[in-house]
Amino acid sequence: MKPIYKALTIAGSDSGGGAGIQADIKTFQMLDVYGMSAITAVTSQNTLGVNGIYDIPLEGIERQIEAVIGDIGADAVKTGMLSKPEVIELVAEQVRKHRISKLVVDPVMIAKGGASLLAESSQDALRLKLIPLAALVTPNIPEAEVITGMTIETLQDMKDAAVKIVEQYGAAAAVVKGGHRLGDPTDVLFDGRQFHEFTAERYETRHTHGTGCTFSAAIAAQLAKGSSLLDAVQTAKQFITLAIRHELGIGGGHGPTNHWAYSRRETGNGDNTPAIKESE
Numbered sequence: 001m002k003p004i005y006k007a008l009t010i011a012g013s014d015s016g017g018g019a020g021i022q023a024d025i026k027t028f029q030m031l032d033v034y035g036m037s038a039i040t041a042v043t044s045q046n047t048l049g050v051n052g053i054y055d056i057p058l059e060g061i062e063r064q065i066e067a068v069i070g071d072i073g074a075d076a077v078k079t080g081m082l083s084k085p086e087v088i089e090l091v092a093e094q095v096r097k098h099r100i101s102k103l104v105v106d107p108v109m110i111a112k113g114g115a116s117l118l119a120e121s122s123q124d125a126l127r128l129k130l131i132p133l134a135a136l137v138t139p140n141i142p143e144a145e146v147i148t149g150m151t152i153e154t155l156q157d158m159k160d161a162a163v164k165i166v167e168q169y170g171a172a173a174a175v176v177k178g179g180h181r182l183g184d185p186t187d188v189l190f191d192g193r194q195f196h197e198f199t200a201e202r203y204e205t206r207h208t209h210g211t212g213c214t215f216s217a218a219i220a221a222q223l224a225k226g227s228s229l230l231d232a233v234q235t236a237k238q239f240i241t242l243a244i245r246h247e248l249g250i251g252g253g254h255g256p257t258n259h260w261a262y263s264r265r266e267t268g269n270g271d272n273t274p275a276i277k278e279s280e
């Protein structure tokens with residue numbers, strides 16, 4: 001029998017199903033990984049924005065993590081919306097306690113509609129407590145600017161930020177995502193030794209709700225299955241590029257991406273694997 005690989009997401013719930021826990025579990029499932037969740041906050045949210053955030057008490061978050069890891073186990077863990085410093089500290093403690101090495105930290109800060117998903121007071125905890133435990137941190141450009149205090153405009157700035165997250169803050173690797181720059185989006189991975197750039201064609205769309213969650217969940221899924229970091233990021237880039245290109249067009253605002261597209265790419269309901277240029 002094939003082994004069952006398992007991944008846990010510690011993140012917020014998006015009632016609209018496009019980001020957060022829902023995006024993560026859909027992505028795990030499409031990549032043949034058994035998905036589990038520890039919910040940090042429930043958001044009432046749709047493609048138009050977030051109109052309510054209901055934090056789960058710390059004890060509830062801790063119990064979800066203990067319940068899952070204590071019984072089922074997780075081959076990889078990813079984090080999303082953690083909102084408060086106490087939550088970040090709790091998650092860091094759990095990661096250390098359970099010796100989780102394949103930890104992907106997506107430093108979610110602001111939803112596409114502008115709602116803040118991370119208190120400003122959490123930024124230090126993120127930098128000092130969680131990032132040092134990460135196998136990979138996956139900031140977009142505004143998040144990388146907050147973490148590093150740098151202004152990021154050029155590809156070189158993205159590289160410098162990735163290096164700072166690794167060398168100064170102690171993550172094993174960082175990928176700075178380029179979706180917020182103009183032109184074809186290039187993501188820059190620094191693995192502690194080398195840079196790798198992943199460039200896909202930009203698809204003009206407003207339906208990019210949950211792109212960051214989906215991308216980091218795909219990386220976590222691939223790591224859970226034993227992929228190298230480089231292969232995991234490459235697959236995740238293909239997964240997110242297809243998911244964006246095959247937009248579902250749901251809702252009146254920033255709609256979700258298409259989590260089916262990657263696994264249907266060879267059966268006619270998707271596309272062939274998109275061209276993604278990789279350079280060092």
Ligand SMILES: Nc1ncnc2c1ncn2[C@@H]1O[C@H](COP(=O)(O)OP(=O)(O)O)[C@@H](O)[C@H]1O
Nearest residue numbers: 140177178179180185201202203211212215240
């Ligand atoms: N319009 C687009 N077309 C193709 N790829 C995109 C587009 N927007 C974002 N991406 C890719 O989606 C992923 C998430 O992007 P980004 O927008 O930078 O982060 P976030 O969703 O966290 O804000 C990255 O791999 C990025 O390159």
Ligand SMILES: Cc1ncc(COP(=O)(O)O)c(N)n1
Nearest residue numbers: 012019020111210211212213
């Ligand atoms: C619960 C939750 N978590 C994360 C995001 C960020 O989503 P995006 O990938 O669009 O920045 C979100 N909108 N809601």
